[in-house]
Amino acid sequence: MKVEEAVSLLKQQDLSVEIAALDELTADVQKKLAEGELPDWHKEILDERLSREEQFYPWEEVKNRIINAAKD
Numbered sequence: 001m002k003v004e005e006a007v008s009l010l011k012q013q014d015l016s017v018e019i020a021a022l023d024e025l026t027a028d029v030q031k032k033l034a035e036g037e038l039p040d041w042h043k044e045i046l047d048e049r050l051s052r053e054e055q056f057y058p059w060e061e062v063k064n065r066i067i068n069a070a071k072d
Contacts, residue, residue, distance in 0.1 A: 015070050019067070022059075022063070026059050
């Protein structure tokens with residue numbers, strides 16, 4: 001399955017399902033990063049993106065903002 005197809009399927013779900021999927025994917029990526037399973041070129045891209053002067057927010061904070069916005 002292509003990424004676009006998977007994303008399209010997720011977008012058809014309720015917000016709670018989308019958030020749960022993001023939680024699972026985030027946990028899986030964090031596990032793989034900790035285990036060193038990613039190729040070096042992935043690490044290079046991540047390091048480059050993290051070095052930018054952009055502001056990043058913890059996933060839990062972003063998730064709570066989405067949930068609260070959906071309630072309003």
